[in-house]
Amino acid sequence: MNTIIRRPTRQIRLGNVAIGGDAPISIQSMLCVPTANVEAAARQIAQLEKAGCEIIRFSVMNQADADAIPALKRVAAVPLVADIHFDHKLALAALEAGIDGLRINPGNIGSREKVAEVVRLAAERGVPIRIGVNSGSLPKELVAKYGVSAKAMVEAALSHVRILEELDFTAIKISVKASQLPLMLESYRALSREVDYPLHLGITEAGTLLAGSIKSAMALGILLNEGIGDTIRVSLTADPLQEVMVARRILQNLGLRRGLNIISCPTCGRTRINLMRLADEVENALAEFADRPLTVAVMGCVVNGPGEAREADFGLAGGDGEGLVFARGEIVSKVPEDELVPELLRLIREHFNHE
Numbered sequence: 001m002n003t004i005i006r007r008p009t010r011q012i013r014l015g016n017v018a019i020g021g022d023a024p025i026s027i028q029s030m031l032c033v034p035t036a037n038v039e040a041a042a043r044q045i046a047q048l049e050k051a052g053c054e055i056i057r058f059s060v061m062n063q064a065d066a067d068a069i070p071a072l073k074r075v076a077a078v079p080l081v082a083d084i085h086f087d088h089k090l091a092l093a094a095l096e097a098g099i100d101g102l103r104i105n106p107g108n109i110g111s112r113e114k115v116a117e118v119v120r121l122a123a124e125r126g127v128p129i130r131i132g133v134n135s136g137s138l139p140k141e142l143v144a145k146y147g148v149s150a151k152a153m154v155e156a157a158l159s160h161v162r163i164l165e166e167l168d169f170t171a172i173k174i175s176v177k178a179s180q181l182p183l184m185l186e187s188y189r190a191l192s193r194e195v196d197y198p199l200h201l202g203i204t205e206a207g208t209l210l211a212g213s214i215k216s217a218m219a220l221g222i223l224l225n226e227g228i229g230d231t232i233r234v235s236l237t238a239d240p241l242q243e244v245m246v247a248r249r250i251l252q253n254l255g256l257r258r259g260l261n262i263i264s265c266p267t268c269g270r271t272r273i274n275l276m277r278l279a280d281e282v283e284n285a286l287a288e289f290a291d292r293p294l295t296v297a298v299m300g301c302v303v304n305g306p307g308e309a310r311e312a313d314f315g316l317a318g319g320d321g322e323g324l325v326f327a328r329g330e331i332v333s334k335v336p337e338d339e340l341v342p343e344l345l346r347l348i349r350e351h352f353n354h355e
Helices: 038-051 063-067 069-075 088-096 112-125 140-146 150-166 181-194 209-225 240-253 275-285 305-311 337-353
Strands: 012-014 017-019 026-030 055-059 080-083 101-103 129-134 172-177 231-233 261-264 295-299 314-318 322-327 330-336
Touching (some): 038 055, 038 069, 055 101, 063 088, 069 080, 080 088, 088 101, 088 112, 112 150, 129 150, 140 150, 150 172, 150 181, 172 181, 181 209, 275 314, 275 337
Parallel strands (some): 080 101, 101 129, 261 295, 295 314
Antiparallel strands (some): 314 322, 322 330
């Protein structure tokens, strides 16, 4: 049972996704192909949506990127966010092109008049703005005053917030990302005490798939467990699809999202089946059930296997080149190793078809 009490935040809307308040914590990722390459960008958007990504961001670095937005909007079912630095004209172009959200820092896109121009159009179109502060690009004066610290991170965020608030714009979400876990935790905790805007959580430059997943799971898991955070991105030096998968696992393990739960035992000397390959095959085969509240066990031997598999909705227990298939505690069949996954998939599809 989920006992996490989330920090109250005001709610904003990003396209058809609510963020903050009592809205579910949403999963974001970012395209890793050039935005102006519409075919590649559209293909990656479709892949991310299928994986369960609910908000997709991409860089708008020039006019060609902005010009691609209408075509990408036509193929996307989820909200799209333009990531823009320094050039307020690109922000205006993205808004005119129908973007759902902006990621900018008001203090670095030009004069007050230029910021006001962007804010005015964003307000007219109901487009929220994310203020994104990173530890690696803090203003020099704040670093001189506070060092690279949570104090500097929060003050940088609040300075941008004040600019928008003075322009009567409050459709804001904020991130204060760092690559160092303690700094990231301290920054978000401090910021959450200062504002009630929804917070976008993430470890920036988290690292490669394994290292970055571990760091992100620790950081996001700690904050989410404390009730802090309204939308998340796992930033990995890996395929963006992996970012979505890791984010889903984090939310599921905290009880913040229902979904497929695959349990599998570690390998040991008792195992007489190719358990690592079998677990991978099960995970890939069951990707279509990612949103289903389903527990599937993949066990390597008869010592713990049958018991664990019986407690799952469905399960496999390996033998010597063969295995048992379980459904809701009952043995369904004993089949050769290469037939285990197809048999499991057949049973699960049959189960959901009969619901």
